[in-house]
Amino acid sequence: MKRQSWISLGLGGALLLSGCGVEGKKQFVVAFSQANNAEPYRAAQNVFLAKLLAQQPDVKLVISDAQQDNSKQVAQVETFIRQKPDLLIVAPNERAALTAVMGQAMEAKIPVICLERDILQPNYTTYVHSDNVAIGRLAGQFIVDHLTKKYGTPQGNIVAIRGLLGVEGEINRDRGAKEVFDKYPEIKIVADPVADWIQAKAKDRMTEVLRAQPKIDVVYGHNDPMAIGAYLAAKELGREKEMIFVGVDGLGGQAGGIRKVMDGILAATFVYPLCVDKAVEVGNRILHEPAFKPEKDYLLESVMVTPENAAQMYQQFTLPGMH
Amino acid sequence: MQSARGGAGLLRRAQSLAALLGILILAIVISPTASDGSRIFLQAGNLTDILRQVSLIGIISLSMTFVILTGGIDLSVGSILALATALVAMFLTRGYTTHIAVAILAAVAAAALAGALNGAVVAFTGIQPFIVTLASMIGVRGLAKWLTNNQNIDIGFGKDLASEFAAIFREKAIVIGAYALVAAMFWVVLARTVFGRHVRAVGDNEKAAEYAGLPIRATKIWVYTLSGLFTGFAGVLYAAENHQGNPNAGVAYELDAIAAVVIGGTRLSGGKGSISGTIIGTLIIGVLTNMLRLNNVDSNVEMMIKAVIIVLAVAVQRERNGT
Numbered sequence: 001m002k003r004q005s006w007i008s009l010g011l012g013g014a015l016l017l018s019g020c021g022v023e024g025k026k027q028f029v030v031a032f033s034q035a036n037n038a039e040p041y042r043a044a045q046n047v048f049l050a051k052l053l054a055q056q057p058d059v060k061l062v063i064s065d066a067q068q069d070n071s072k073q074v075a076q077v078e079t080f081i082r083q084k085p086d087l088l089i090v091a092p093n094e095r096a097a098l099t100a101v102m103g104q105a106m107e108a109k110i111p112v113i114c115l116e117r118d119i120l121q122p123n124y125t126t127y128v129h130s131d132n133v134a135i136g137r138l139a140g141q142f143i144v145d146h147l148t149k150k151y152g153t154p155q156g157n158i159v160a161i162r163g164l165l166g167v168e169g170e171i172n173r174d175r176g177a178k179e180v181f182d183k184y185p186e187i188k189i190v191a192d193p194v195a196d197w198i199q200a201k202a203k204d205r206m207t208e209v210l211r212a213q214p215k216i217d218v219v220y221g222h223n224d225p226m227a228i229g230a231y232l233a234a235k236e237l238g239r240e241k242e243m244i245f246v247g248v249d250g251l252g253g254q255a256g257g258i259r260k261v262m263d264g265i266l267a268a269t270f271v272y273p274l275c276v277d278k279a280v281e282v283g284n285r286i287l288h289e290p291a292f293k294p295e296k297d298y299l300l301e302s303v304m305v306t307p308e309n310a311a312q313m314y315q316q317f318t319l320p321g322m323h
Numbered sequence: 324m325q326s327a328r329g330g331a332g333l334l335r336r337a338q339s340l341a342a343l344l345g346i347l348i349l350a351i352v353i354s355p356t357a358s359d360g361s362r363i364f365l366q367a368g369n370l371t372d373i374l375r376q377v378s379l380i381g382i383i384s385l386s387m388t389f390v391i392l393t394g395g396i397d398l399s400v401g402s403i404l405a406l407a408t409a410l411v412a413m414f415l416t417r418g419y420t421t422h423i424a425v426a427i428l429a430a431v432a433a434a435a436l437a438g439a440l441n442g443a444v445v446a447f448t449g450i451q452p453f454i455v456t457l458a459s460m461i462g463v464r465g466l467a468k469w470l471t472n473n474q475n476i477d478i479g480f481g482k483d484l485a486s487e488f489a490a491i492f493r494e495k496a497i498v499i500g501a502y503a504l505v506a507a508m509f510w511v512v513l514a515r516t517v518f519g520r521h522v523r524a525v526g527d528n529e530k531a532a533e534y535a536g537l538p539i540r541a542t543k544i545w546v547y548t549l550s551g552l553f554t555g556f557a558g559v560l561y562a563a564e565n566h567q568g569n570p571n572a573g574v575a576y577e578l579d580a581i582a583a584v585v586i587g588g589t590r591l592s593g594g595k596g597s598i599s600g601t602i603i604g605t606l607i608i609g610v611l612t613n614m615l616r617l618n619n620v621d622s623n624v625e626m627m628i629k630a631v632i633i634v635l636a637v638a639v640q641r642e643r644n645g646t
Contacts, residue, residue, distance in 0.1 A: 037622070062619040070565045070572070075376040079616040082369045083355065096477040097565035100493065120566070121480055166474030 028059045028287050031085035033077050035093035035117075036068040039197075040225070042091065044251050045115075045274050047319050049089075052280045059287070070097035077101045081108050087283050090124075091115040095168075099123055111286045116275050117168060126282055126294040130273045132169050135302045136176020139246055142268050142304065143218050144180055146244060147187060155186030156217035159209055159243075161226040163197040169272075173222045173248055190216065195226050202229030210234060216243045224249045224257030224269055231265050248272055250305050252318030261310040271317065273300040339588050339603045342636050346607055350614035363617055375495050377609035378502035379404075379564075381602070382557045383576060384583040385509045386550040388601045391584050392513075393546050394526040394593030395452035399441060400554045400580060401573035402463035407434045407558025409467045412476035412568025415485035423488045430562075431555040437463050438551015442544035456547075460577070467570040476568035492563030501560065505553060510598040522546060526593025583608055586636045607636065 032049060036042055046063055053061045064080070066073030073093050080088055081104055088110045092098035095118055103123035105112050114124035147156040158181070163170035174192075181187050190213050193205035202221065210216070210233060219234075221227025227247030234240040250257050250271030257269035278298050285292040305313045354364030363369055383400050390397045407430040413419065414426035437459060444455045478485040491497065513519040521542045524532040532539055562568055587604030589596025611632060615625045 063622075064616060064619075065622040067622075069574075070567075070569070071376075071379065071561065074564065075372070075612070076616060078372045078376070079369075079613060082363050082366060082372065083617065083619075084357065094475060094565075094567065094569070096475065096479075096567040097569075099480065099566060120477065165472070 026058065028087065029083070029085040030059055030061050030087045030089065030283065030287075031080040031083065032061065032063045032089045033073060033080060033091065034063055034065050035073060035091050037065040038067070040251060040255065041223075041249055041272070041274070044253070044256075044319070045091065045276050048274050048276045049280065051319055052277065056284070066093055068093055070094055073098060074101045077105065081105050081110065084108065085110060086287055087111050087113065089113045089115055089279055089283065092117045092119055095119045111283075113279050113283055115279055122296065125286065126296060126298065128275045128279045128282065128298045128300070130275065130300045130302060132172035132272075133176040133179075135248055135270050135272060136173040136178075137180055138176075138270055138302060138304060139173070139220060139248060139268075140177035140180030143177070143220060143246060144184060144187065146267070147217060150217065153186065154184040157188055157190045157213065157215050158218045158220055159206070159213070159216055159230070160189055160192040161202050161205065161219065161221045161230055162192055162194045163222040163226070165194055170222055177220060195229065197223050197226060199225035199229035199232075202226035203233045206230040206233035207236070210237050210239060219243055219245045221245065221247045223247060224251065224260065224266065227257075227266055227269075228260055250303065250313070250317065252314060252316070256317070258305050258310055258314045258317055261305050261307060262314060264307070268304060268306045271303040271305060271313070273302065275300060336588065336597060336600055336603070338639060339586070339600050339607075339636070342586075342639065343603050343607050343610070346610050346614070346632075350610055350617075353614070353618060355617055364614065369613070369617075371495055371499065373606075373609045373613045374499045374502070376613070377605050378498045379557045379560055380576060380579045380583060380608075381502045381605040382505050382560075383550075383554050384580040384587075384601050384605055385505055385598060386546070386553040387577075387580045388509070388584050388587075388589055388596060388598060389513070389522050389546040390452070390550050391581070391589055391591060392522050392526045392593055392596050393543055394529065395445060395543065395546065396456060396581070396591075397438075397441065397547060397550045398453065398456040398577045399437065399459040399463055400550065401576035402460045402467065403434045403437050403551050403554045404558040404561060404573035404576060405570050406437065406463050406467040406470075407431065407555040408562040408565075408572050409471045409476065409568040409570050411488075411559050411562045412478055412485065413470070415488050416476055416478065416483075416568075421484065423484065423491070426488070427559050430559055431552055434555020434558060435548055435552035438554070439544060439548040441551065442547030445547060446540040446543040464570070471568065471570045473570055475570075478562065478566040478568075480566070489563045489566050492560055493566075498560055498564070501556070505556075506598065506602055513598050518542070518545070523594060528594070579608070582633055586633060588637075604636075607632070 034042055034046060050061060053059050064076040066076055070093050078101060088105050090102055099120040102112055102119060106123050112124040114127040116129050144154050148154045191209040195202035195205050219230045221230060224247035227245045231240055231245045244267035247257050247266050247269045250269040252258055257266060260266045261269055278300055282294050350364050351362060354362040357363050387397055410433055411426050411430035414429050420426050441456055441459050445452050478489045480486055521537050524537055525539055525542050561572055583604040584601050585591055586607055587600030589600055
């Protein structure tokens with residue numbers, strides 16, 4: 001018992017200290033339920049959100065990490081509802097799982113911003129997102145232009161490296177690009193292995209593809225890490241000069257895709273907006289302007305990053321604290 | 324001999340109960356307050372949130388207690404849960420049946436079958452349960468992914484059979500009630516039945532149990548079958564709660580369940596332990612998680628605190644028992 005009371009004291013003390021805040025004028029609490037801190041895109045969202053809100057002394061941000069577990073995220077949102085934050089931002093892990101609990105937050109009169117992934121019913125005040133089909137089309141058009149330049153006519157062999165099957169990003173980045181490719185019968189997707197968004201898996205799957213395919217012109221990775229994994233596989237077999245590598249995400253920082261465009265590894269990447277800046281802009285108005293009625297839906301555009309604009313984009317998308 | 328063991332068991336339970344009370348008191352003391360000055364932790368809504376959140380792992384850890392009491396382990400529960408979520412969602416959304424009960428039975432039966440297979444291999448080959456269930460953890464996950472083509476099966480919010488199923492079985496009272504009912508059942512079976520005595524005897528001293536003519540193989544097959552069956556039931560509840568059949572659900576749930584069992588004072592090598600201890604262990608984790616989340620403790624710190632609590636909870640009990 002003695003030992004337990006020591007733990008209790010230590011723990012309690014630490015928590016009390018961390019919980020102490022300065023009382024004064026109205027403090028706003030913004031709660032952010034993140035699906036999975038372990039993904040670079042989401043880690044970047046956290047860093048960016050913290051940075052933007054740090055500029056506002058009257059706003060306190062709390063972030064919870066569901067570690068890619070639906071049940072955990074539902075529980076964390078439930079706990080946030082008990083705390084009654086002034087604004088709740090949810091980046092849902094999966095659409096069906098979070099729909100009901102976000103409805104409960106709305107019923108509890110908490111303004112809810114749904115970030116990036118949608119849910120089954122519009123249980124949110126506003127939805128800030130980008131359009132993966134449009135990004136897929138942009139990537140597809142870039143690839144067609146490259147092939148046309150290379151051969152004079154639109155023709156060539158493409159390898160698509162796919163993300164986790166069944167996820168919206170995977171479905172739509174694939175669909176958007178295929179809409180473009182389908183117009184050119186001489187452009188063929190010769191292999192489309194699944195690598196679950198993971199660089200190491202993409203390298204393994206690409207190694208097999210390289211063994212089987214004597215001629216590859218373009219690798220289209222549904223995210224940058226997979227495009228980089230494919231590059232590493234090709235480099236190992238000395239074939240990286242034979243083809244170009246195109247990715248999606250366009251994160252800043254040393255490990256991000258924009259840096260890889262500057263380094264000449266990727267021919268292009270397409271920025272999938274973090275959505276956080278728009279969420280903060282809209283969220284701030286919800287907090288500070290009682291009469292403000294946000295749109296139900298904010299759609300953010302992508303940006304193409306090529307060697308021509310990569311250095312400039314790197315400045316724009318690299319945040320302090322990002323590695 | 325019998326009374327001495329009973330006394331030690333009672334003491335152990337008293338200690339885990341003291342640990343739970345300690346954490347409860349700490350949670351109350353450091354709980355943030357709502358705008359009306361009441362402690363958020365003590366709100367009925369929050370307390371029932373905790374119970375609902377622990378119910379699934381709670382149910383799995385009850386049958387896991389039986390497995391561990393026989394000196395075994397079941398690593399396949401996370402995968403079996405995923406299989407059950409997938410099956411119940413497939414039956415409900417693809418018109419295989421018009422009765423909710425049939426879909427539930429199909430999922431639970433398949434899960435029980437997977438458990439029975441574990442039990443049969445353990446009982447008849449003598450291969451260590453760790454290895455047998457490690458293999459089925461991989462194999463059953465593969466089966467769930469194969470059946471669903473690695474895609475989630477979403478359950479909507481409409482008026483169809485699947486939606487009706489989710490609306491019923493995600494009800495807080497139903498989930499908590501199910502956990503309470505299963506817990507009572509396991510408690511009675513372990514404490515009051517011949518089968519319960521066999522479970523303990525097999526894990527306490529298998530040789531002695533063999534000389535005493537106890538049905539060792541049958542007992543082992545049964546505990547793994549029960550583990551599969553009740554994990555399947557937890558999977559049905561998961562599908563309702565998260566509105567989806569998900570072949571990737573339940574990753575690492577086996578570890579959460581095992582943690583609840585050992586925090587509750589059940590000896591990992593078998594023979595000694597109790598259902599009440601496991602319930603307490605489950606609640607300790609649940610209250611701890613809720614307390615840390617309510618106080619917005621950084622999720623990385625949360626993991627470190629949990630690690631310390633698990634080791635301490637077990638260490639305190641070992642010290643007192645001299646085992």
